Amino acid sequence: MTNAQPMNRWLVVVGAILIQLCLGAIYAWSVFTPALKNAGWSKVDTQVVFAVGLACFAAVMVWAGRRLADWGPRKLTFVSGLVLGAGYTLAGLLGGTDFWILLLCIGVIGGAGIGIGYVVPIAVGMRWFPDKKGLITGLAVAGFGFGAMGWVKLAGSWGHLIENFGLSATFTIYGFSFASLVIFGGIWMVFPPSGWLPKGYTPPQSESSPTSVENNAPKGLALLKTYQFKLIFLTFVFSAGAGLMSIGLMKLYPMEALQNAGYSAAEASAIAGTAMAVFFSFANGIGRIVWGTLSDLMGRKASIIIMTVTQGICVLAFPTMARSEFVLYVGATFIGFNFGGNFALFPTMTADTFGAKNVGQNYPYVFLAYGVGGIFGPILGGVLGDMGNFPMAFTICGVFCLLGALLTWYTKPLEIEGKTAGD
Incomplete structure (x- = not known):
């Protein structure tokens, strides 16, 4: 095995956090619901869009996990950014407050975009940090959690986007932002070369054995x-x-x-x-x-x-x-x-x-x-x-x-x- 480092592995962490900050947008949905209720939506309507987004997120994530090996993490991340960004951008350009358009654009397309990209930073981070799998995974998914807070505040009390520009423009701004940041973070979403290990790290016997769980475990x-x-x-x-x-x-x-x-x-x-x-x-x-x-x-x-x-x-x-x-x-x-x-x-x-x-x-x-x-x-x-x-x-x-x-x-x-x- 080799420990020659092809790139600074901490750049993977930077990319992972940028990606997850945007994917966490699904939990920022609540910031849009007051304006939608003022536009005539029921409480059930607002929760249906959120629930469909979560369902598409989880279901598409299974499909994306199966594509990871074939497409590679960078390509999958780029697709995630484009799909997520397109969902929110189309929501702003086409719907604004139309229930069915927002259900399709944010619930289905946006949820799918999140599902396509969510597992990539986790899988890539673990490969670059076999010595710190827990820390790196924690940092990546913390971005998902904190991202929701940031997008809520930007649309509301910090940036006043909804108040100053309206709901449609806010969706469009978020769409372009999500696509740009996810694609930028995806630049560093690559697996390390085969056999690469961090300097000074010796894998447990189970990871280097011919009958290793890595090579023979069910998938x-x-x-x-x-x-x-x-x-x-x-x-x-x-x-x-x-x-x-x-x-x-x-x-x-x-x-x-x-x-x-x-x-x-x-x-x-x-x-x-x-x-x-x-x-x-x-x-x-x-x-x-x-x-x-x-x-x-x-x-x-x-x-x-x-x-x-x-x-x-x-x-x-x-x-x-x-x-x-x-x-x-x-x-x-x-x-x-x-x-x-x-x-x-x-x-x-x-x-x-x-x-x-x-x-x-x-x-x-x-x-x-x-x-x-x-x-x-x-x-x-x-x-x-x-x-x-x-x-x-x-x-x-x-x-x-x-x-x-x-x-x-x-x-x-x-x-x-x-x-x-x-x-």
């Missing part, structure tokens, strides 16, 4: 037959579902709990809004980096167990924590911090279990768990909320997180040709 649909995939998938469903349910209720439930504890409606609304917009959101981004870094030190399995146990305890305790301003902020911070950790730990767990070389093809299947969690978690919270029993939703999700920790405990190394991945 694509064959992945679904392994019990390791099933346990990782279910743990991700439970952990993501608890976080997404908490996001959906992070303002609604604390407002109710705080008013029951003696706060006025205005005070409760302000406190709950701060818990979500500041403490949860910031911790969500930081958690991606910190959990990724910690996993490089203590291992992915131990990190997921600790994360899901602490998340389970926090979610179980949240109905009590939500009754006090300070304790609510603590609870929102811990739940956001652990929720962000999902997006750093599960890609690297997939890489460790089935090979970093295969993560571009395999992680999209694991990531479908996020979509499943996004259905069961928020719907569970909504149904029990309508029944007047929000605390039960937190209890169920907290128990599921603890169950996820148990499933991870029983996840053993992959066996290949009579040997385990660690032999």
Whole structure:
């Protein structure tokens, strides 16, 4: 193997962050909804576009993972930028406030553009940083989380784009911005030469063995037959579902709990809004980096167990924590911090279990768990909320997180040709 460095590998990190800052635009959708409601949209209409965007994101990501080896990461990134940019640009030029045009342009085309590009920085980063897989994945996906905050502020309180230029022009500006930044970041989306290793890095025996997990682990649909995939998938469903349910209720439930504890409606609304917009959101981004870094030190399995146990305890305790301003902020911070950790730990767990070389093809299947969690978690919270029993939703999700920790405990190394991945 060679450690001659063909380019500065930290440029890959710069490119990855630029790309993910733009792909995180899907979580900035909420900044457009007030103007759309003023234009006659119902609340359901606004959520349909968002839901279709998430569905297309997850579904197309599976297709993109299968194209990664054939097309190469740079080409796939360029296509992602063009498709994402075209979706938002067309939304501005053709629709502005038309439901069906925005559903097609932002929900379907924009969501597809995100799905095409999402896995590329993760797969490329792991190949350039086999010694820091957790840190690099955390940095990349933190860009996705922080990007949403930046695009929301640019359209709203920082840049006042919607106020000064209108909704259509803002979509168009974002479309050109997304295409330019993603394509620019894609310049550095290339795999290192075959056999390249960072200077001073010696791979574990499992990565250099002829029966290496890198070369012999199942890929694509064959992945679904392994019990390791099933346990990782279910743990991700439970952990993501608890976080997404908490996001959906992070303002609604604390407002109710705080008013029951003696706060006025205005005070409760302000406190709950701060818990979500500041403490949860910031911790969500930081958690991606910190959990990724910690996993490089203590291992992915131990990190997921600790994360899901602490998340389970926090979610179980949240109905009590939500009754006090300070304790609510603590609870929102811990739940956001652990929720962000999902997006750093599960890609690297997939890489460790089935090979970093295969993560571009395999992680999209694991990531479908996020979509499943996004259905069961928020719907569970909504149904029990309508029944007047929000605390039960937190209890169920907290128990599921603890169950996820148990499933991870029983996840053993992959066996290949009579040997385990660690032999």
